[in-house]
Amino acid sequence: MEKEIYREKVKRASPNSPLLKNCLWAFCVGGAICLLGEALFTLYSYLGADEKLAPTLVSVTLIVLTAALTGIGVFDRIAKHAGAGTMVPITGFANSVVSPAVEFVTEGRVTGTAVRMFTIAGPVIVYGCSAASLYGLIYYCFLRG
């Protein structure tokens, strides 16, 4: 059989991901996480945090919560359904750091956990910082008023 023909057959035989269902889950769970963030923001503001401190506290709370849920093996079960809903907010980033840290602890705290911790999040940090530097350069050269 020709490779081209086979490629078409594979495409037809392979079921797609349930797009609508995934979108609805992502919308609801992602929205719920944002709602939780807002509630935390209101709470921290009420407790006396100023406008700069409150958002930081919200981020820290969501990261700690995700790390704890990842550690006890609950986060991946939620994320299985939620998909982008848990991946896009800061929760996805926290999970991508904590999950390899937990997985590779059997290879040692240094050679396992520390080395592998950023295998998934690393590229985000590398290209995030690169993009920020480039933006900074452009801003410095052309847009500085």
Next chain:
Amino acid sequence: MKKLGKYTYIFENAPVILSGAGSVGKTEGEGPLAYEFDFINENDGIGSATWEKAEASLVRQAVTLAIDKAGLHPSEIDVAFAGDLLNQCTASTFGFRELQIPLAGLFGACSTFALALFMAALFVDGGYASHALAEASSHFCSAEKQFRMPLEYGGQRSQTAQRTVTGAGACVIGSRGSGPRIVRGSVGRITDMDVSDPANMGAAMAPAAASTIGEYLLDTKTVPEDYDLILTGDLGSVGAALLRDVLKSDYDTDLGRVYDDCGLMIFDPKKQDVHAGGSGCGCSASVFSTRILRELTAGKLRRVLFAGTGALMSPLTSLQGESIPCICHAVELTGGERR
């Protein structure tokens, strides 16, 4: 030469499968074949500190029980052929560490068990071993760790992905005795149809299965209806459908109702969240060494073609953008006494 046609080897002395044993994890123990397995471990850790050790424990469970069932002592096994999915055949090496059995490690990805049966039969048939052992294993957690994402990573799996089976299967093959016999076999060729998605291994492996099964039928001048069962391990639902398709267009062969796949037998896709079915060396090894062997022994199955399929990529080659080279090895078995 003890060869038939282009690719088929004849085992003139028809080595006997004296015994078999299968050991699996929790999810497999909740599937439709639960009552077939010899060991169902309550958790996938199997009391071990690492997933690799857990898989080695599965290997030990299956191997020692298979030898026990054959009424033998490990020292009476002349040679063992064993393999798994992990780098450097980790689970097999560590599982056999204390057994002092001459060991030849194999790698054929999910086709390993069929290859191990072939090699064991070859050694017994040639008179190089009175008793040879074939074994293969895989573990969901150790495979995820090596090939995919950390277990606790929150991602979604593709609908075409298969779940690596936590399990091991072992068979003891002897030159004398009663039981199912291995009468012929075929070593596969690398087949690569440019499928590069590691989450769709069934589609990558189906053409390899079609090539080996198609050529086997040509060599032996048989048709699917001559067999009670043509069994692949493990194409899953996507690969199984594609195999039928490719066999039809390339070999004008209809598998009809005699075809099944170990990856479709071990889980219940409606009740269990396994997407396209099971995979991994341990899938066909544990299904063959229990259910299939029992039915062959009982005479319920009298002629079986078992074709193990393997996707031979590594995480490295996938990252380098390579497509997935696949292979399929086959052995033919006859049930009960020698015909």
